[in-house]
Amino acid sequence: MSKIPYHINLTEDEIPRQWYNLRADMKQQHGPYLHPVTMKPVVLDDLLPIFCHELCLQEVNTTDRYIDIPDEIHEFYKIFRPSPLIRAYNLEKVLDTPAKIYFKFEGNNTSGSHKLNTAAAQAYYAKEQGITSLTTETGAGQWGTALAMACSYFGLDLTVFMVKVSYEQKPYRKSIMETFGAEIIASPSSTTDIGKMMLAKDPDSTGSLGTAISEAVERAVKTPNCRYVLGSVLNQVLLHQSVIGLEAKLAMEKIDEYPDIVIGCAGGGSNLGGLISAYMGDKLTGRGNPYFIAVEPASCPSMSRGRYAYDYCDTGHITPLAPMYTLGSDFRPSPDHAGGLRYHGMSPILSKLYHDGYLDEARAVTQTSVFEAAALFAKHETILAAPESSHAIRAAIDEALKCKETGEAKTILFGLTGTGYFDLSAYTQYREGKMTDYIPSDEDLERGFASLPKIPGIQD
Numbered sequence: 052m053s054k055i056p057y058h059i060n061l062t063e064d065e066i067p068r069q070w071y072n073l074r075a076d077m078k079q080q081h082g083p084y085l086h087p088v089t090m091k092p093v094v095l096d097d098l099l100p101i102f103c104h105e106l107c108l109q110e111v112n113t114t115d116r117y118i119d120i121p122d123e124i125h126e127f128y129k130i131f132r133p134s135p136l137i138r139a140y141n142l143e144k145v146l147d148t149p150a151k152i153y154f155k156f157e158g159n160n161t162s163g164s165h166k167l168n169t170a171a172a173q174a175y176y177a178k179e180q181g182i183t184s185l186t187t188e189t190g191a192g193q194w195g196t197a198l199a200m201a202c203s204y205f206g207l208d209l210t211v212f213m214v215k216v217s218y219e220q221k222p223y224r225k226s227i228m229e230t231f232g233a234e235i236i237a238s239p240s241s242t243t244d245i246g247k248m249m250l251a252k253d254p255d256s257t258g259s260l261g262t263a264i265s266e267a268v269e270r271a272v273k274t275p276n277c278r279y280v281l282g283s284v285l286n287q288v289l290l291h292q293s294v295i296g297l298e299a300k301l302a303m304e305k306i307d308e309y310p311d312i313v314i315g316c317a318g319g320g321s322n323l324g325g326l327i328s329a330y331m332g333d334k335l336t337g338r339g340n341p342y343f344i345a346v347e348p349a350s351c352p353s354m355s356r357g358r359y360a361y362d363y364c365d366t367g368h369i370t371p372l373a374p375m376y377t378l379g380s381d382f383r384p385s386p387d388h389a390g391g392l393r394y395h396g397m398s399p400i401l402s403k404l405y406h407d408g409y410l411d412e413a414r415a416v417t418q419t420s421v422f423e424a425a426a427l428f429a430k431h432e433t434i435l436a437a438p439e440s441s442h443a444i445r446a447a448i449d450e451a452l453k454c455k456e457t458g459e460a461k462t463i464l465f466g467l468t469g470t471g472y473f474d475l476s477a478y479t480q481y482r483e484g485k486m487t488d489y490i491p492s493d494e495d496l497e498r499g500f501a502s503l504p505k506i507p508g509i510q511d
């Protein structure tokens with residue numbers, strides 16, 4: 052057989068026409084979302100003022116295995132998809148490993164991440180419904196950028212609440228979003244009740260994703276014809292991200308490969324959920340059994356050290372509660388942490404799969420080891436990865452090194468979710484030896500767990 056090429060390319064016609072709804076194959080579903088005031092299961096009418104109609108339906112759909120991708124979204128996908136599946140020959144060589152390493156690269160668009168896959172879908176459904184503006188939050192800025200791109204494509208107004216620390220550290224992110232026409236507000240801000248409350252408590256607050264979410268939701272429900280959209284965690288987001296896994300599987304089939312190990316970084320869980328989707332479907336239905344690894348930062352270890360419990364998705368406690376692995380909505384990741392993935396919770400779907408043993412492992416890695424992996428990867432594979440993505444690189448390298456010891460030629464697939472051009476100050480910090488590793492103590496985590504709600508009959 053001839054050598055497998057570096058790039059295993061799909062054609063435009065091979066971009067999936069349908070998303071894969073993993074839940075249709077799950078033996079058990081996660082528990083319902085709960086209303087933040089009544090603590091009763093959320094019904095569709097509770098969600099409709101916050102989210103777009105079609106997206107609400109997708110959120111609670113546990114039965115349709117495949118959901119058609121509307122033509123307008125498919126057309127948009129063609130601008131930046133199919134994304135390449137790449138064989139990391141040079142990395143294999145420098146590691147001197149018998150393992151075969153493949154990665155699915157989602158960074159080939161201006162947002163620099165996989166987030167455009169769901170931004171495109173969410174903006175489209177809003178437009179279809181006659182919504183005129185959207186709100187959201189952004190941390191590092193990839194999601195805000197992706198949504199700004201999608202909103203400008205479909206002609207919607209967008210307000211982005213950007214976590215203050217990122218707003219100050221990443222002025223170019225703000226500039227990109229504004230170029231696409233979005234309005235950017237540093238969070239906490241004085242434009243919302245929750246923001247004002249947070250500022251009253253701590254005028255110097257550098258913000259958090261949880262607070263920015265609260266502000267964006269508040270703005271959406273108080274503005275006519277406006278809805279809130281979220282870039283991760285939710286079931287609808289994982290659904291849209293299934294294009295990653297469907298494409299990866301198709302490309303690997305073309306070269307007769309099937310992964311032994313599938314690795315993704317996990318913040319809210321959307322890229323990992325998307326990457327593993329088709330392979331997880333195989334596992335759930337007995338057609339395959341890859342080993343799945345979720346990689347998270349040691350500074351914010353939602354799955355590996357978190358609790359499986361009902362928790363608020365935001366600091367302001369105005370969003371529904373979700374059953375998920377969580378560190379508690381009051382958990383504050385260290386500001387020293389440059390490596391992204393700072394959300395306190397985890398996708399309810401992935402949490403359930405992990406709880407039930409289908410998602411095999413959650414692994415926490417320190418940020419200096421992550422940047423070490425990123426630097427090695429950049430030198431040998433020529434891509435400057437986002438810090439988030441580099442968590443997956445770290446684990447892929449470690450698995451490949453294990454293969455070197457055992458002599459096993461395993462096939463490893465990992466998700467390279469994006470590029471790190473806006474994270475160069477962190478790269479500099481790493482190179483200058485100024486990066487530190489923060490690992491929360493058990494007492495630190497207890498403080499976060501103390502904020503978990505007590506729900507009669509479930510958590511009391």
Ligand SMILES: *Cc1c(COP(=O)(O)O)cnc(C)c1O
Nearest residue numbers: 193283318319320321322439469
């Ligand atoms: C947002 C982001 C992540 C983490 O989000 P998930 O929902 O866990 O996928 C990972 N990588 C990049 C590049 C991101 O922008």
